[in-house]
Amino acid sequence: MSDDVAPASAFKKLGLFAAFILAIALSIWIGKQGGVWTYVGGLGTVAASLGFALLSNRLFRRETIRPPMRRYLLRFGVSMSAYVILLVTAVSLGRQGLADGSWGYLIALAPSVGVLGAIASIGFYLAEETDEFARTTLIHSLLWGTAGTLSVATIWGFLETFDKAPHVPTWAAVPVFAVFMGLAQALIARRYR
Amino acid sequence: MKNRLKILRAERDWSQADLAQRLDVSRQTINALETGKYDPSLPLAFKIARLFDLPIETIFQDEA
Numbered sequence: 454m455s456d457d458v459a460p461a462s463a464f465k466k467l468g469l470f471a472a473f474i475l476a477i478a479l480s481i482w483i484g485k486q487g488g489v490w491t492y493v494g495g496l497g498t499v500a501a502s503l504g505f506a507l508l509s510n511r512l513f514r515r516e517t518i519r520p521p522m523r524r525y526l527l528r529f530g531v532s533m534s535a536y537v538i539l540l541v542t543a544v545s546l547g548r549q550g551l552a553d554g555s556w557g558y559l560i561a562l563a564p565s566v567g568v569l570g571a572i573a574s575i576g577f578y579l580a581e582e583t584d585e586f587a588r589t590t591l592i593h594s595l596l597w598g599t600a601g602t603l604s605v606a607t608i609w610g611f612l613e614t615f616d617k618a619p620h621v622p623t624w625a626a627v628p629v630f631a632v633f634m635g636l637a638q639a640l641i642a643r644r645y646r
Numbered sequence: 647m648k649n650r651l652k653i654l655r656a657e658r659d660w661s662q663a664d665l666a667q668r669l670d671v672s673r674q675t676i677n678a679l680e681t682g683k684y685d686p687s688l689p690l691a692f693k694i695a696r697l698f699d700l701p702i703e704t705i706f707q708d709e710a
Contacts, residue, residue, distance in 0.1 A: 516663060516666075516672065516673050519672060583670060583671075584670070584671040584672050584675055585671075585675075585686070585687050585690060586671065586672070586674065586675035586678055586679075586684055586686075587671075587672055587674070587675065589684075642674075644683070645674065645677070645678040645681075645683050645684065646677070
């Protein structure tokens with residue numbers, strides 16, 4: 454246990470978590486109103502997640518965010534915001550039948566740009582982070598994320614081959630990776646507490 | 647690997663955050679070092695030794 458950091462009160466922790474869930478639920482509800490609200494709801498989800506990351510850092514770690522992490526959160530936030538805008542736009546253009554033909558490739562590829570940006574932001578963070586322990590723990594969680602994603606993809610792929618599971622698009626690999634990596638980060642943080 | 651970081655820090659009346667700032671690392675890193683759960687690289691170990699103005703082997707003790 455760390456000696457000179459008073460634990461954040463359970464009340465504050467619970468409050469932050471409740472506020473995060475509420476903000477996400479509100480964003481989803483706004484997004485469901487359709488039209489331009491889909492953008493608002495999507496961007497709201499991104500903002501709520503970033504806000505949760507920033508506030509939980511302040512609350513649980515009692516520490517200002519170091520510059521490499523600040524740059525990472527900024528890049529990640531910009532990438533995910535771009536992803537939301539590009540995805541909503543691409544889907545709505547696709548529904549209007551505008552994704553047909555060779556120009557349709559541009560529309561089909563557009564959402565990936567945001568996700569690739571988010572992946573690159575992790576790479577930039579690893580390159581810029583001067584704290585070796587932060588780098589080491591991140592690399593551990595990235596490896597757990599990789600192992601988890603490859604395992605799930607292999608199992609699902611064979612189930613699919615033998616018609617035992619429905620088809621899943623390969624972009625699902627990113628959210629699966631994020632879940633495994635997030636779980637690993639939580640467990641690793643616990644180990645070094 | 648055992649180390650005397652916590653004692654050295656207490657002697658100077660520094661918090662984990664103070665030491666973290668002087669070494670340009672996060673407070674989590676200091677905590678992981680002090681609890682012996684993470685061994686620093688040579689560059690970080692030398693940096694710590696310079697900060698406390700002590701030889702490395704008086705701060706870190708190899709149990710082997």
